[in-house]
Amino acid sequence: MLHWMLKQLSQLTSKNKLSILIYHQVFAQKDPMRPSEPDAAEFDWQMKLLKDHFNPLPLSEAITLLKMNRLPANSVCVTFDDGYVNNLTVAQPILAKYEIPATVYVATGFSQGGNMWNDRLIDLIGNSSLSEFNLSTLQLPSENVTDITSRRELAYKLIPLIKYQDYQQRIAIIDQLYADNQADEVANKMMNPAQIKQLAETGVEIGAHTVDHPILASQSAEQQHQQINQSKQQLEQWLQQPVVGFAYPNGKPVEDYPLSAVEIVKQAGLDYAVSTSWGISTPQSDMFQLNRFTPWDKSPLKFHLRMVRNMLP
Numbered sequence: 251m252l253h254w255m256l257k258q259l260s261q262l263t264s265k266n267k268l269s270i271l272i273y274h275q276v277f278a279q280k281d282p283m284r285p286s287e288p289d290a291a292e293f294d295w296q297m298k299l300l301k302d303h304f305n306p307l308p309l310s311e312a313i314t315l316l317k318m319n320r321l322p323a324n325s326v327c328v329t330f331d332d333g334y335v336n337n338l339t340v341a342q343p344i345l346a347k348y349e350i351p352a353t354v355y356v357a358t359g360f361s362q363g364g365n366m367w368n369d370r371l372i373d374l375i376g377n378s379s380l381s382e383f384n385l386s387t388l389q390l391p392s393e394n395v396t397d398i399t400s401r402r403e404l405a406y407k408l409i410p411l412i413k414y415q416d417y418q419q420r421i422a423i424i425d426q427l428y429a430d431n432q433a434d435e436v437a438n439k440m441m442n443p444a445q446i447k448q449l450a451e452t453g454v455e456i457g458a459h460t461v462d463h464p465i466l467a468s469q470s471a472e473q474q475h476q477q478i479n480q481s482k483q484q485l486e487q488w489l490q491q492p493v494v495g496f497a498y499p500n501g502k503p504v505e506d507y508p509l510s511a512v513e514i515v516k517q518a519g520l521d522y523a524v525s526t527s528w529g530i531s532t533p534q535s536d537m538f539q540l541n542r543f544t545p546w547d548k549s550p551l552k553f554h555l556r557m558v559r560n561m562l563p
């Protein structure tokens with residue numbers, strides 16, 4: 251009943267307002283080091299809720315309708331950043347079950363092996379065979395972790411210290427942390443080119459997300475140009491079809507990407523780009539800086555309420 255009322259409310263208020271949801275990973279079972287990422291059961295009820303009470307659309311189609319002022323009420327698009335294998339193995343079957351279109355933005359530099367620096371850090375600190383961590387490369391004293399909570403706290407304390415370093419510097423720091431703690435790397439988490447193609451063949455749109463996932467704001471114009479164009483061209487070569495969408499790594503305007511990067515995206519022949527600025531998009535929005543948000547709520551009613559509240563004037 252409450253869901254029905256929320257649906258009627260947003261039916262009246264959400265015409266020409268596009269909600270774009272961001273996901274990263276969907277785990278088969280909950281990952282205690284990444285508690286905010288949904289598992290299959292959570293993602294299943296979320297997609298069912300979108301199917302029952304919203305109007306899920308392919309993002310390219312939603313943007314075309316939005317530009318024409320013809321986007322239906324309750325429109326929603328589902329997106330994933332980075333290109334994790336579990337997008338194909340766990341999320342895609344659930345998307346297919348509810349016939350929900352989706353877009354996955356792939357950082358192509360990880361498609362031939364290797365994990366992203368933040369995952370490598372989280373998995374290092376989450377490695378249950380280690381309990382004392384040598385952090386001398388970060389000029390920090392060693393830390394002892396006793397349980398999953400202290401592991402999580404340590405990992406999420408270290409991430410901001412590394413995030414805004416140059417991407418090659420980030421890799422060097424993580425390599426050193428692994429060496430100093432004699433730790434083994436975990437298996438590759440990102441899709442390889444064959445898996446990206448397989449996902450595309452199920453109808454999921456593939457978009458570009460740079461090569462190395464750098465903070466574009468900390469790069470030269472030439473580096474930004476190369477990161478943006480090369481990821482698009484590489485995906486087009488793997489997929490043998492045009493790639494029209496782009497997601498800025500980290501995605502906060504100015505802080506993570508400069509306005510000059512928006513121009514580079516336009517010149518690269520991309521049709522649209524998504525940021526991580528919180529909110530909905532309207533026909534007046536910059537189609538090269540569309541807002542997105544992450545519905546983190548763990549109950550269907552709160553999740554629904556947040557979706558509707560975002561669309562209110």
Ligand SMILES: [Zn+2]
Pocket residue numbers: 331332459463498499500
């Ligand atoms: Zn990303």
